[in-house]
Amino acid sequence: MTTVRVAVAVPRIRIAQPMENAAACLELIRQADSAGVQIICFPQLCLTGFTAGDLLCNRLLLDETARALDLLVSETAHLKPMAVIGYPARDVGEAKPYNAMAFIKEGRILDNRLDTSPPSRWFLPADPKDNTDTTDIINLFKTEGIDCPVSLLFPLEKSVPDSEGIILCPSAIEGRVGALKGVELKLGKLTEGKRCAAILASAGEGESSTDYWYPGMAVVAENGKIKTSRSPFCGLEICDITVGRSHKRVMYEYTPIQDVDYKVARISKDPFMCGDTERKAREAFMIQWGALRTRLENTGINRLVLGVSGGLDSTLALLVCVKTLDMMGLDRKNLTGITMPGFGTTDRTYNNALSLMRTFGIDWREIDIKEACMLHLRDIGHDPDLHNSAYENVQARERTQILMNVANDIGALVVGTGDLSELALGWCTYNGDHMSMYAVNCGIPKTAIAPIIRYAAENELEESVRPFLNDVINTPISPELLPGGNITHRTEEIIGPYRLHDFFMWHLLNERLNPKKISTWAAHIFADEFTPDEINRWLKVFLKRFFSQQFKRSCMPDGPTVFGISLSPRGGWTMPSDISSAIWLKDLE
Structure with a gap:
């Protein structure tokens, strides 16, 4: 069993202002580094804002996002935490970007994970074969004494191929009555009876409130129990989790969870x-x-x-x-x-x-x-x-x-x-x-x-x-x-x-x-x-x-x-x- 210090980071963003958003992310990574955090999870699309709409396909915004990501990567050269940050990834020759999460550590992008069934019409679906295990990440964790897999789950309705180890859940969950309770139920079910922990970061302050309000969420679950749950939330939430590699492979398939309120x-x-x-x-x-x-x-x-x-x-x-x-x-x-x-x-x-x-x-x-x-x-x-x-x-x-x-x-x-x-x-x-x-x-x-x-x-x-x-x-x-x-x-x-x-x-x-x-x-x-x-x-x-x-x-x-x-x-x-x-x-x- 291994103890890992993780953090949920929900920056205060400005829609379609990637440079400002990168600066906000960098400040949270620095705070996490000072606190000895090893893994830090950010929300989906936090470099542009989840609610940028059709602008997510705009070339100027995508180019500015790429520059902001490059700057962010270079500024993390002397920072220890691995930061998982959401952004729209442009593919040359394609009209639409991918909904991507970059794994960044010490001045390098270790991996880019692409969403295979993105949340809206603004993104291309990625080929699942593009999201194979990354040797750099596996070897990196082993050298730091963390012998467990890291899975990425976005959104929560997807299945997890291996639900042991650390499950990162970058999200953009609308504020509605019962939303936080529903997230807690899902993460509790996801980690129940397993040597794993789930870390959820959801979009918050600065996102548009045109039709939905994004309050920001920071939720960490371990072995079926909620270790921390905060919403509305903006900032950095740090938590120590205990995970390990089990002897058998466990498959988690999402099934809709209807809480007591809904049944009543x-x-x-x-x-x-x-x-x-x-x-x-x-x-x-x-x-x-x-x-x-x-x-x-x-x-x-x-x-x-x-x-x-x-x-x-x-x-x-x-x-x-x-x-x-x-x-x-x-x-x-x-x-x-x-x-x-x-x-x-x-x-x-x-x-x-x-x-x-x-x-x-x-x-x-x-x-x-x-x-x-x-x-x-x-x-x-x-x-x-x-x-x-x-x-x-x-x-x-x-x-x-x-x-x-x-x-x-x-x-x-x-x-x-x-x-x-x-x-x-x-x-x-x-x-x-x-x-x-x-x-x-x-x-x-x-x-x-x-x-x-x-x-x-x-x-x-x-x-x-x-x-x-x-x-x-x-x-x-x-x-x-x-x-x-x-x-x-x-x-x-x-x-x-x-x-x-x-x-x-x-x-x-x-x-x-x-x-x-x-x-x-x-x-x-x-x-x-x-x-x-x-x-x-x-x-x-x-x-x-x-x-x-x-x-x-x-x-x-x-x-x-x-x-x-x-x-x-x-x-x-x-x-x-x-x-x-x-x-x-x-x-x-």
Whole structure:
């Protein structure tokens, strides 16, 4: 048995800036050298950033990456650790690069391992024969008293030909609820009952938060047990592991591991928040403010604009904005909250909006939109007594216009408030509340919003806001677009209960069930609340709206995936905007 000192290194990178990223990697290697580390594992593509997109095929970026790698190699001439670093490797004559990991030690590249089934369309698949055992690495470890193989596993879903010794797992894992727990389960299973250890480094700070947030992960597992697990993480995590060569060869084949949460979700009325609700709320809230912080840091913007109505969605977005500024060490006055009373605004939501903004100490404004909306209705020749969709949408678009123009005026980013359930149903005004510069709630289903607000109120924010937050949670959901003085325009009476819609969404998109099975399953789960006819009625509404409203999702703003379901057209959910729902409705009949 041999004790080896290893390290997980997650540098703070800048997308498409290889020289800066190489310098960040070099600093971590130097720190590891000072601590006596023998092997250091970096994330995938850390010289360019995992989220560089089509630029990963750009020749200028690839050439700059090659120069950065050469510089990094030369600067490690007097450093002892073997560093395993991810980068896109250009092959002369090919239009696409390989997803590669370089084994670097003391001024030499000992080996380049190429991904045989790369994670995206931007890479060429390597021939497995190109990844044979490297004599230099084997001999090197033997001379240092480490008589065990070193395997490379990226991503985790692949098989490991020899799961003894040291397994390096360079990764780029999106932050989502339960992600770290899933990684721990996989690495524990991978090393269980074997004389081996797995070392995982996952992409972190600096990666784009366009549709996913990369929190950074440092996880080390040995013989089925987790020795260290940190996320969010940026920096160097050092750990001593004990490994050895067994007498028999062990083959590990990946099999999907469904954690307890997932199994419970399949039979739950609340598939998104069932199980450990507090943990899920904590992780979801962290993903939201972490993603927004990343967007601000990457763009250099330090001011935010938010419409605050006093409803659930805008309240959660307000909490996310406040937490983000606090975590960045910025003044809360950098957030401009604007409440915009319209034709249907009630005293309850209006007062809650004002109370929250004042209590948090943000910069706040009140802009009444009724006069502007009446003027616009006159301009387009619309009778103000005709309360149709034009009457309602004029208000939503007037509010968005105000938010966008104020943001332009003060150099800020408009934070969107729409949630995942509204996106699935298309329950938003096209180019109104549908649009923003970053949508922090787009990965949060409606049924998760109240639990997240409740968690944040009790654990993350000052006690003085709790009475107002509790009242927001207890306020009926309404767009408040029709006059009347009280909340008479209740969303769930129009489109159906969000509990059912979130159940339908989870099983349609996660389980890929057909409508008939979803209906049968819902009738069983919700037997004490809804009749089969009621369930079928609202499932038809969901299906019709889900298919007909795709055009809104086709141009939705950036925002983080939180629970593993994304409706973003950039890689979450792709579907034609003019598709028919006929066969799905027929299946339900």
